[in-house]
Amino acid sequence: MAAGPSSAAQKSCAARYKDTFGHPKAYNLCNIKKVKYIGLQTGKNYIAIVRGRGPMTLTLTNIETVSNTKSSKFDVTAGAVSAAVGFDVTKSRAKSMSGSWVVPKRKFGTLKAYPVYKAYSFEAYGKFDGKLVGKGVARKAIGYHYTHSAK
Numbered sequence: 300m301a302a303g304p305s306s307a308a309q310k311s312c313a314a315r316y317k318d319t320f321g322h323p324k325a326y327n328l329c330n331i332k333k334v335k336y337i338g339l340q341t342g343k344n345y346i347a348i349v350r351g352r353g354p355m356t357l358t359l360t361n362i363e364t365v366s367n368t369k370s371s372k373f374d375v376t377a378g379a380v381s382a383a384v385g386f387d388v389t390k391s392r393a394k395s396m397s398g399s400w401v402v403p404k405r406k407f408g409t410l411k412a413y414p415v416y417k418a419y420s421f422e423a424y425g426k427f428d429g430k431l432v433g434k435g436v437a438r439k440a441i442g443y444h445y446t447h448s449a450k
Contacts, residue, residue, distance in 0.1 A: 311328065311373055311374040311375075311432075312327060312328050312329035312373060312374060312375035312376065312379065312423050312425075312432055312433075313325045313326065313327060313328060313374045313375060313376045314326045314328055315374075325376050325378075326376075327375075327376045327378065327379040327426075328425065328426055328427070329375060329379060329423040329424060329425055329426060329432055330423070330424050330425075330426055331375075331379050331380055331382070331383035331384075331421050331422070331423055332383070332421070332422050332423075332424055333420075333421060333422040334383050334384050334419055334420070334421045335419065335420050335421075336417065336418075336419055337418045337419065337420050337436070338417075338418060339415055339416065339417060339418070339441075340415070340416045340418045340438060341413050341414070341415055341416075341444045342413045342414040342415070342416065343413075344413070345411040345412060345413050345446075346363050346365070346412055346413065346414055346443075347359055347361050347363060347396065347411070347412040348409065348410070348411045348412075349409075349410050350407070350408065350409045350410075351402060351407070351408060352402065352405075352406070352407050352408075353401070353402030353403045353404050353405065353406045353407075353408055353449070354401070354402065354403065354404040355401075355402050355408075356399055356400070356401050356402070357399060357400050357401075357402055357408055357409075357410040357447070358397070358398070358399040358410075359396065359397065359398045359399070359410050359412055359445070360395075360396070360397040360398075361395070361396055361397075361412075362393050362394070362395045362396075363393070363394060363396060363412070364391050364392070364393050364394075365391065365392065365394050365414045365440035366389075366390070366391040366440060367386060367387060367388050367389065367390050367391075367416075367437070367438060367439050367440055368388065368416070368437070368438045368440075369388040369435060369436070369437045369438070370435055370436050370438075371423070371433055371434065371435030371436070372433055372435075373423065373432055373433040373435075375423055375433075375435065377389045379423075380421065380435070380437050381437075383421055384419045384421065384437045384439075386437075386439050388437050388438075392440070394440070394442070394443075396412055396443045398410065398412060398443070398445040400445070400447040402449060403449055406449035406450060407449065407450050408447060408448065408449045409447065409448050409449075410445060410446075410447045411445065411446050411447075412443045412444070412445055413443065413444045413445075413446070414440050414442075414443060414444075415440075415441055415442045415443055415444050416438035416439055416440055416441060417438070417439045417441055418436055418437070418438050419436065419437045419438075419439075420434060420435070420436055421434065421435055421436070421437060422434050422435075423435065
């Protein structure tokens with residue numbers, strides 16, 4: 300049983316229901332437009348860390364799984380956003396990283412790695428009325444940003 304367009308559905312870009320077999324289904328109710336590259340963004344949470352007392356060299360060498368993302372304040376299908384921005388916003392992949400930093404003598408050092416993304420803004424418009432539903436950002440994981448500190 301499909302959900303028809305309602306005022307609740309118009310504030311969202313996805314109608315979700317379960318088919319007769321209980322499998323989840325989602326229908327895209329919006330057109331994604333005005334996709335624009337907005338630059339590189341660094342993730343807010345680190346994905347790897349090493350710590351130690353100097354003098355020593357901290358080395359971070361690892362294979363980490365990083366994921367593309369999408370964010371918006373409205374419900375939108377990943378498929379619609381993926382098609383508009385040109386990459387799968389749900390894809391995860393293993394990426395290798397390597398970074399090092401020399402910790403000064405008598406200091407305790409920390410080296411952290413954060414994911415780096417290419418970010419794209421987009422706007423969603425209702426398929427039925429053409430009105431702006433909302434804006435969002437899609438991010439494609441491309442590498443790492445390292446930070447270091449010593450106390």
